[in-house]
Amino acid sequence: MRIEIRGGRVVDPASRTDRTATVCIEDGRIVAVGAAPEGFRADRTIAASGLVVAPGLVDLNARLREPGLEHKATLDSELRAAVAGGVTRLACPPDTDPPLDEPGLVEMLRERARHARRAHVHPVGALTVGLAGTTLTEMGELADAGCIAYSQGDVPLADTQVMLRAMQYAATFGHRVWLRPHDAHLTRGGVAHDGEIATRLGLPAVPSCAETVALGTILALARETGVRLHLQRLSTAEGVAMVREAKRSGMAVTAEVAAHHLHLCDMDIGWFDAQARLDPPLRGTRDRAALRAGLADGTIDVVSSDHAPVDDDAKLVPFGEAEPGATGLELLLSLTLKWGAEDGIGLADALARVTVSPAAVLGVDAGVIGVGAAADLCVFDPAVHWRVERRALASQGRNTPFLGHELPGRVRYTLVGGLVVHEA
Amino acid sequence: MTIARNPQLDPDGKLVHLLTLEGLPAETIVSILDTAAPFASIGEREVKKVPLMRGKAVFNLFFESSTRTRTTFEIAAKRLSADVINLNIGASSTSKGETLLDTIDNLVAMNADMFVVRHAQSGAAHLIASHLHATGKPHVHVVNAGDGRHGHPTQGLLDLYTIRHYKRDFRALSVAIVGDVLHSRVARSLIHGLTTLGTPDVRVIGPKTLLPTRVEGLGVHVHHDMREGLAGCDVVVMLRLQSERMKGALLPSSGEYFKHYGLTADKLARAKPDAIVMHPGPMNRGVEIDSPVADGERSVILPQVTFGIAVRMAVMSMIAGA
Amino acid sequence: MSTTAADPRRDALPDAEEALAALAGRMRAGVAHDAAFVGIYSGGAWLAERLAALVPGDHPVGFIDVSFYRDDYASKGLKAGARRSDLPFDVAGATIVLIDDVLYTGRSTRAAINELFDYGRPAAIELAVLVDRGGRELPIEPTYVGARVACARDLSIVLARDASGRFSLGTRPVEAA
Numbered sequence: 001m002r003i004e005i006r007g008g009r010v011v012d013p014a015s016r017t018d019r020t021a022t023v024c025i026e027d028g029r030i031v032a033v034g035a036a037p038e039g040f041r042a043d044r045t046i047a048a049s050g051l052v053v054a055p056g057l058v059d060l061n062a063r064l065r066e067p068g069l070e071h072k073a074t075l076d077s078e079l080r081a082a083v084a085g086g087v088t089r090l091a092c093p094p095d096t097d098p099p100l101d102e103p104g105l106v107e108m109l110r111e112r113a114r115h116a117r118r119a120h121v122h123p124v125g126a127l128t129v130g131l132a133g134t135t136l137t138e139m140g141e142l143a144d145a146g147c148i149a150y151s152q153g154d155v156p157l158a159d160t161q162v163m164l165r166a167m168q169y170a171a172t173f174g175h176r177v178w179l180r181p182h183d184a185h186l187t188r189g190g191v192a193h194d195g196e197i198a199t200r201l202g203l204p205a206v207p208s209c210a211e212t213v214a215l216g217t218i219l220a221l222a223r224e225t226g227v228r229l230h231l232q233r234l235s236t237a238e239g240v241a242m243v244r245e246a247k248r249s250g251m252a253v254t255a256e257v258a259a260h261h262l263h264l265c266d267m268d269i270g271w272f273d274a275q276a277r278l279d280p281p282l283r284g285t286r287d288r289a290a291l292r293a294g295l296a297d298g299t300i301d302v303v304s305s306d307h308a309p310v311d312d313d314a315k316l317v318p319f320g321e322a323e324p325g326a327t328g329l330e331l332l333l334s335l336t337l338k339w340g341a342e343d344g345i346g347l348a349d350a351l352a353r354v355t356v357s358p359a360a361v362l363g364v365d366a367g368v369i370g371v372g373a374a375a376d377l378c379v380f381d382p383a384v385h386w387r388v389e390r391r392a393l394a395s396q397g398r399n400t401p402f403l404g405h406e407l408p409g410r411v412r413y414t415l416v417g418g419l420v421v422h423e424a
Numbered sequence: 425m426t427i428a429r430n431p432q433l434d435p436d437g438k439l440v441h442l443l444t445l446e447g448l449p450a451e452t453i454v455s456i457l458d459t460a461a462p463f464a465s466i467g468e469r470e471v472k473k474v475p476l477m478r479g480k481a482v483f484n485l486f487f488e489s490s491t492r493t494r495t496t497f498e499i500a501a502k503r504l505s506a507d508v509i510n511l512n513i514g515a516s517s518t519s520k521g522e523t524l525l526d527t528i529d530n531l532v533a534m535n536a537d538m539f540v541v542r543h544a545q546s547g548a549a550h551l552i553a554s555h556l557h558a559t560g561k562p563h564v565h566v567v568n569a570g571d572g573r574h575g576h577p578t579q580g581l582l583d584l585y586t587i588r589h590y591k592r593d594f595r596a597l598s599v600a601i602v603g604d605v606l607h608s609r610v611a612r613s614l615i616h617g618l619t620t621l622g623t624p625d626v627r628v629i630g631p632k633t634l635l636p637t638r639v640e641g642l643g644v645h646v647h648h649d650m651r652e653g654l655a656g657c658d659v660v661v662m663l664r665l666q667s668e669r670m671k672g673a674l675l676p677s678s679g680e681y682f683k684h685y686g687l688t689a690d691k692l693a694r695a696k697p698d699a700i701v702m703h704p705g706p707m708n709r710g711v712e713i714d715s716p717v718a719d720g721e722r723s724v725i726l727p728q729v730t731f732g733i734a735v736r737m738a739v740m741s742m743i744a745g746a
Numbered sequence: 747m748s749t750t751a752a753d754p755r756r757d758a759l760p761d762a763e764e765a766l767a768a769l770a771g772r773m774r775a776g777v778a779h780d781a782a783f784v785g786i787y788s789g790g791a792w793l794a795e796r797l798a799a800l801v802p803g804d805h806p807v808g809f810i811d812v813s814f815y816r817d818d819y820a821s822k823g824l825k826a827g828a829r830r831s832d833l834p835f836d837v838a839g840a841t842i843v844l845i846d847d848v849l850y851t852g853r854s855t856r857a858a859i860n861e862l863f864d865y866g867r868p869a870a871i872e873l874a875v876l877v878d879r880g881g882r883e884l885p886i887e888p889t890y891v892g893a894r895v896a897c898a899r900d901l902s903i904v905l906a907r908d909a910s911g912r913f914s915l916g917t918r919p920v921e922a923a
Contacts, residue, residue: 196641200446202546202573202612205637271431271554272547316525316555318545320572438823455826462811462830470838471864474814476824741814745823 008048012369013352025375028418056088056376058358061304068097073309073396079118081395083422085330086378086411094126095153101126103145122148131155149176158184167225180232186210191320193283197266208236231255235280237290244299258306259335274315274322275401302358305332309397327397334407375418384410441566444575445616464734477506480537484510487543500736538565546572580613582732598625603663604634619643629653633674654694662703688714760893762913769892770800779803781841787811789847789905808833815857838866847905849875852886
């Protein structure tokens with residue numbers, strides 16, 4: 001299969017390419033950017049004039065809900081959503097039912113994902129058995145099965161001795177550890193950011209120190225052990241400042257922010273809108289500004305979708321009983337473009353946060369456009385705005401606080417391994 | 425960012441539900457208090473009933489038990505000639521798998537006209553009201569009888585009625601609210617009501633563990649020393665301290681709480697000589713209030729209960745006719 | 747929405763003070779010496795106070811607000827500004843003259859009679875009105891009438907009282923339902 005994507009604006013953050021060019025694809029790989037090689041006869045030509053040709057998006061945090069939570073979503077529905085959002089590669093956290101703490105589960109998941117022939121799926125293995133925070137998983141076995149990192153999902157690791165030993169063990173073999181900084185005790189019972197909004201609405205609160213206390217512990221133990229650490233979903237201004245300081249001191253750590261935290265804050269809870277029930281909670285306007293600044297200055301490396309399909313029954317309940325989470329795969333590109341446009345970030349720089357940067361955190365060679373690279377591409381129309389509506393979403397989770405919002409950028413074609421897996 | 429329109433007012437600004445006092449225009453609050461006044465006299469008549477809501481079905485939906493609040497709503501609805509159906513749901517229906525909104529849909533199918541809702545979760549009444557709107561049942565009304573820590577607007581209104589009855593003009597008052605503001609829907613509703621009616625000095629008094637973050641944002645002054653906080657005030661509102669607050673490291677003991685924040689004659693002497701003492705009930709004597717003060721001549725705790733029925737009649741008859 | 751001076755139909759209204767004098771004259775001839783006068787808010791309440799002075803006898807005066815007994819609550823809701831009914835005598839066994847400014851459909855009178863019975867069982871109820879404009883929708887007839895007038899259906903007749911206490915009658919368009 002030979003495909004020619006003709007006349008698009010090719011934006012490759014890794015090589016700082018931003019020019020109109022034709023991309024030629026053969027046998028799943030990019031064979032030319034610019035003039036077609038001699039004798040290249042395309043089976044299919046995609047007219048991309050006016051469109052941006054970018055590397056396929058890489059998402060570090062997308063829940064597929066398999067195994068065990070198929071009433072919320074299935075691998076099939078969520079991989080469809082991924083490519084509809086231009087996401088060609090994603091990491092899924094281990095918080096399934098049962099959690100991804102055994103090689104068999106990981107192999108099965110990878111096999112099912114391969115079979116779906118859409119986005120590449122990288123399972124993140126459980127750091128502790130059952131995510132219970134007491135016993136280490138067989139990280140070596142899990143790595144052989146295909147895990148690229150180890151995390152606790154959304155379960156805080158309360159026992160600092162276990163955390164220390166998990167990092168020591170992972171560091172021994174060069175395994176990556178991804179952790180969300182949230183203190184098990186300070187988050188207890190909380191459903192909203194501890195600020196004026198939670199006070200007004202009478203919602204049990206999660207203070208910012210729930211993040212910073214855990215972050216302090218994680219950074220100290222990571223320094224001690226030299227583990228390859230990635231920090232997931234920062235939410236506070238203080239947290240951003242701590243990571244900035246850690247990086248300044250020379251620590252090799254990467255950090256991520258969820259796309260919704262770049263745009264929303266606790267005021268968006270309105271009158272108890274369960275769509276705005278997220279974890280970590282939407283925080284104050286000051287935090288939102290700090291997250292955006294941190295993303296711009298490189299303190300935060302990656303924007304993730306924090307994709308969490310939640311069924312309607314789990315949202316049509318009072319705010320505090322609602323399950324946290326929102327569908328996000330199909331919004332990641334638009335929310336990143338919106339951030340870039342609003343904060344004066346160039347297109348290539350904005351796209352770097354969802355392509356080459358997350359690929360580096362994953363440790364895979366992806367997220368780039370260049371001769372010889374895998375043809376995982378996202379071709380989108382940057383000029384079109386679309387309205388987020390339930391029926392416009394491929395994800396089985398139709399709940400997001402952005403319902404009704406107009407967002408920039410619409411994916412037209414998604415290619416994975418040189419095949420068009422989505423077009424609209 | 426989007427801030428939804430106040431969901432208890434229709435597009436013409438008429439009150440269709442009572443969910444919170446926050447954002448309610450001062451004229452609406454005053455109009456409820458004014459309407460409550462003539463209802464107050466009905467309790468003194470031969471026939472303690474008016475036919476306003478004859479044939480209307482009022483469902484008292486108590487997902488959290490509260491005999492007192494349920495009883496006052498029941499009396500209020502019956503004095504308006506409504507048919508009252510009491511449902512103490514507790515955890516029973518949720519354990520059977522029925523959701524809150526399933527319950528509502530079923531009762532709407534039984535031709536409910538009004539729901540009086542008590543729920544442990546903040547925002548439960550808002551959820552029901554928006555569900556009724558979304559399912560095309562705008563003629564069914566919701567009265568919030570207490571949602572989590574968020575609001576208890578009829579309690580707030582009866583507190584305002586009581587304060588107006590004894591003190592007349594809100595624009596010259598100092599009101600002190602003492603105790604567990606963090607968990608108190610009563611405090612939140614009263615604070616919104618007082619600030620909306622122009623009360624210049626609203627104070628909250630309590631330990632840092634029982635005051636919510638940035639409570640100053642509600643327009644109140646914060647005091648931790650009760651003697652200092654009561655100085656020169658016209659109204660003292662004591663909040664109920666739930667016994668479970670002794671767990672979870674909020675307080676060391678009820679005895680130490682009483683030492684710092686229990687209302688005694690000695691502490692009350694710091695307030696103005698004609699200050700009134702209020703409490704939403706039920707009282708914990710010897711925990712937040714000393715018996716001689718609770719039963720003393722400055723206590724208006726029992727009149728609050730009487731006024732509460734009139735205020736609830738006013739609210740129900742105003743929204744049921746909207 | 748107040749009275750329009752240009753309305754040609756307004757001239758047909760009688761002088762309120764003359765109508766009051768006529769009503770008082772008729773009541774003098776018929777009202778029991780100890781009958782209680784109960785005015786329906788707001789016009790009837792003003793009239794009850796004046797009539798208690800004009801009609802000889804010992805007439806306790808009460809006031810009644812029929813807001814809680816109206817039959818249009820389901821369609822119009824509760825009007826703001828309801829007042830407390832005040833009947834400072836024992837209704838049970840009393841002879842009561844119910845007083846209103848304008849008698850039209852009879853619905854306010856029905857509401858007032860119902861409310862009186864919730865205070866007790868009166869011995870008798872009579873009805874005195876300043877103006878009877880016809881148009882009854884219920885079988886209610888006044889005992890004493892100051893004046894009878896005809897009036898267009900789209901107008902309400904309104905009693906007003908100026909600073910010196912003088913009454914006058916005017917009209918205003920019926921509020922859109």
